Amino acid sequence: MKNFRVHFWSFGVILFFVFSCSSEDANPDLNGNNQNSYIPLKELFKDHFFVGAAITPAHTDIRTPHGRTLVEHFNSVTAENVMKPDAIQRIKGTFTWTEADRIVQFAKENNMKVRGHTLTWHSQTPDWFFFDQTGALLSKDIALKQLEEHITAVMTRYRGMIDSWDVVNEALFDWDPDGQIIYREDSPWYKIIGESYIDSAFVYAHRADPDAKLFYNDYNSIFSWKRNKIFDLVKRLKDNNIPIHGIGLQGHWFVGTSVEDLRTTLELFRGLGVEIQITELDLSVYLSSNEPGSVVYTDEFNTRQRIAYPEIFRVLLDYSDAIAGVTFWGIGDDASWLDTPGRKHFPFLLNEQLQPKPAYFDVQRLLRR
Numbered sequence: 001m002k003n004f005r006v007h008f009w010s011f012g013v014i015l016f017f018v019f020s021c022s023s024e025d026a027n028p029d030l031n032g033n034n035q036n037s038y039i040p041l042k043e044l045f046k047d048h049f050f051v052g053a054a055i056t057p058a059h060t061d062i063r064t065p066h067g068r069t070l071v072e073h074f075n076s077v078t079a080e081n082v083m084k085p086d087a088i089q090r091i092k093g094t095f096t097w098t099e100a101d102r103i104v105q106f107a108k109e110n111n112m113k114v115r116g117h118t119l120t121w122h123s124q125t126p127d128w129f130f131f132d133q134t135g136a137l138l139s140k141d142i143a144l145k146q147l148e149e150h151i152t153a154v155m156t157r158y159r160g161m162i163d164s165w166d167v168v169n170e171a172l173f174d175w176d177p178d179g180q181i182i183y184r185e186d187s188p189w190y191k192i193i194g195e196s197y198i199d200s201a202f203v204y205a206h207r208a209d210p211d212a213k214l215f216y217n218d219y220n221s222i223f224s225w226k227r228n229k230i231f232d233l234v235k236r237l238k239d240n241n242i243p244i245h246g247i248g249l250q251g252h253w254f255v256g257t258s259v260e261d262l263r264t265t266l267e268l269f270r271g272l273g274v275e276i277q278i279t280e281l282d283l284s285v286y287l288s289s290n291e292p293g294s295v296v297y298t299d300e301f302n303t304r305q306r307i308a309y310p311e312i313f314r315v316l317l318d319y320s321d322a323i324a325g326v327t328f329w330g331i332g333d334d335a336s337w338l339d340t341p342g343r344k345h346f347p348f349l350l351n352e353q354l355q356p357k358p359a360y361f362d363v364q365r366l367l368r369r
């Protein structure tokens with residue numbers, strides 16, 4: 001009898017797993033939060049776009065929860081920091097590849113794409129790119145030559161291994177409702193060279209790897225004051241036959257971010273005939289930067305994300321003919337660049353234990369056939 005009971009019990013357990021795994025909808029709890037019924041992100045979106053994560057080299061260890069989660073959910077990775085100029089060429093002429101190589105190797109072993117991030121930026125770029133030893137700005141010729149050497153070295157090393165590159169990052173002025181100031185004029189690139197450094201960077205990049213897709217990447221891209229500048233810039237580059245293939249919308253958004261602005265922007269950019277990618281998605285639980293911080297994922301935060309996340313993905317799916325990929329700027333809520341002491345942003349679809357959050361299931365339901 002005892003044996004029978006044990007067998008009966010294990011049979012029940014087996015039945016439970018068979019049924020809960022066989023259908024994504026089996027047995028959802030009230031939050032739609034059934035741990036057994038999720039579909040990995042890369043599977044969920046496989047007919048629409050690739051799904052990426054920004055990572056550190058440590059995340060590539062598949063014996064760790066992060067490594068396993070990457071392999072389970074994502075089919076693309078971006079180096080969160082280790083491919084930036086200050087990581088690869090901190091000292092002029094001395095290239096440090098170890099960390100970036102680890103990420104590229106991991107992607108290769110696991111059949112993932114890599115987004116290269118980033119080649120030309122005012123931030124996380126060593127001073128020697130811009131200044132001489134007296135602290136004076138370099139000449140235009142020297143700065144361009146150094147930029148060309150950097151882009152050529154990095155893109156040559158990863159030729160054929162990196163699908164798309166953020167060639168120029170955040171070159172446009174951010175807050176200017178009247179549209180008077182176009183470029184980020186305090187960028188040393190702009191100060192030394194003027195707007196044509198953007199054109200040059202794309203030309204160098206195309207020469208270094210003619211097969212790589214070349215992107216202009218920026219934040220706040222969905223707001224009217226910025227999206228028109230991005231549109232004008234990309235149109236000008238295309239009209240001048242500068243090789244540019246895509247626009248990266250970073251996607252550092254708040255739960256209150258307007259999906260109508262997102263839709264308008266996708267509509268506008270699609271008209272340029274370039275590929276679009278969401279490159280750095282994180283959706284902060286706060287309504288704005290002024291809201292007081294919390295280190296607890298409250299019911300209110302949960303509700304907000306359950307509304308905002310599916311709204312955003314609804315729009316992304318509507319434009320999936322133009323969107324090639326969606327990359328999150330991290331993996332799960334345990335770590336985000338947005339977090340500060342006393343203020344966590346919980347910006348992802350995976351929670352601090354790297355498990356699907358209720359918002360994940362709401363997004364998943366959009367794909368239900």
Ligand code: XIL
Pocket residue numbers: 080081169219250280337
């Ligand atoms: C951030 C990283 O996440 C941080 O770890 C680092 O300290 C600063 O940069 N836009 C970009 C990314 O293009 O490179 C930035 O990444 C986030 C904003």
